[in-house]
Amino acid sequence: MPKMKTSRAAAKRFKKTGSGQLKRMKAYKSHILTKKSQKRKRNLRKSTITDPTNAKNMKKILPYL
Numbered sequence: 001m002p003k004m005k006t007s008r009a010a011a012k013r014f015k016k017t018g019s020g021q022l023k024r025m026k027a028y029k030s031h032i033l034t035k036k037s038q039k040r041k042r043n044l045r046k047s048t049i050t051d052p053t054n055a056k057n058m059k060k061i062l063p064y065l
Contacts, residue, residue, distance in 0.1 A: 004063040004064075006061070006062055006063060006064055006065065007061035007062065010058070010061045010062055011062060011065060013025070014050065014058070014062065014065065015065075016065050017049070021049050021050065022049065022050040022055070022058055022062075022065075023047050023048070023049060023050070024047060024048060024049075024050050025047050025048075026043075026044045026045075026046065026047070026048060027044075028044060029041065029044040029045070
């Protein structure tokens with residue numbers, strides 16, 4: 001059986017936590033920042049955990065992470 005391939009795009013965007021969950025950065029922080037409040041931009045800086053509904057798909061594209 002050949003090795004499974006990791007999706008390199010996903011591997012650059014997700015990290016695994018100690019408990020095995022996937023950590024990701026939030027979206028909507030790249031442009032059109034003038035109309036967004038300071039509080040909203042500050043909260044977008046923080047990382048968050050990937051939703052469990054996506055966990056099955058993420059396991060497929062990141063088999064060795």
